[in-house]
Amino acid sequence: MRAALRAFGELSITAGVIILLFCAYLLWGTGAYTDRQQTVLREQLLKEFAAKEPAKLTRIRLGGAMALLRIPRFGDDYRYAVVEGVGFEELRMGPGHYPGSAMPGKIGNFVLSGHRTTYAAPFSRLDELRRGDDIVVDAREARYTYRVTGKRVVEPTEVGVIAPVPGKPGSKPTDALITLSTCHPEYSAAQRLIVFGELDRSEDRRR
Amino acid sequence: MYGWIWRLLPGGLATKVFIAAVLAGLAAAVLWYVVFPWLEPRVPLDHTTVD
Numbered sequence: 001m002r003a004a005l006r007a008f009g010e011l012s013i014t015a016g017v018i019i020l021l022f023c024a025y026l027l028w029g030t031g032a033y034t035d036r037q038q039t040v041l042r043e044q045l046l047k048e049f050a051a052k053e054p055a056k057l058t059r060i061r062l063g064g065a066m067a068l069l070r071i072p073r074f075g076d077d078y079r080y081a082v083v084e085g086v087g088f089e090e091l092r093m094g095p096g097h098y099p100g101s102a103m104p105g106k107i108g109n110f111v112l113s114g115h116r117t118t119y120a121a122p123f124s125r126l127d128e129l130r131r132g133d134d135i136v137v138d139a140r141e142a143r144y145t146y147r148v149t150g151k152r153v154v155e156p157t158e159v160g161v162i163a164p165v166p167g168k169p170g171s172k173p174t175d176a177l178i179t180l181s182t183c184h185p186e187y188s189a190a191q192r193l194i195v196f197g198e199l200d201r202s203e204d205r206r207r
Numbered sequence: 208m209y210g211w212i213w214r215l216l217p218g219g220l221a222t223k224v225f226i227a228a229v230l231a232g233l234a235a236a237v238l239w240y241v242v243f244p245w246l247e248p249r250v251p252l253d254h255t256t257v258d
Binding site for chain 2: 006007010011018021022025026029030086088091098113114115116117118119123154156157158159161162181182183187188189192
């Protein structure tokens, strides 16, 4: 009896330690992977920005870097290479662009998704954004600065928020918008936090 | 369980402590680099997209 109880206790403690280690892995272990990928992706982007002939937009492939995202409210160091695609593999590398949603600066909705707690948590502080904050997107041809217009918490099934005109699927867009999505509340995936913005200004890169 | 392992370890106290630490480190490394990367996508903890 005593031996059985001791074995049970030891197993329980072991399970607890393993679960704690798994939490540590989620918070820090997954971030190391993203940091390595981001270094490569940012170099790739900077090289393309420096090239005289900007690459054709159609050349963007799943998992490839497509723009550089900066959010001044999160500090000067905050810069993430945005990858094309929002599958598991792509979001491990950084914030992802929904394939089929608008390209940066174009009429329609430029939709991004990013992790809130794992994989370097690029969108961990999305809830701190206020109306009027800048979201800067460096694309190959120009720098686009979006302004935050609002945010909402929605159910994971509410796909209308990523429509070309958010909330009005099917209607024809007339403005260049941006939508950022991440999970909510933090450390959960019960809902989604959505931040909306609209294009404020754009500066051509080829001057 | 741990008492049984401890008794199986050879040598004096210092050797036992050293081997135990190496074993624990190995177990942690296998979890961190093999088990957790496999397990992580299966835990619906940080899903960010709407679909």
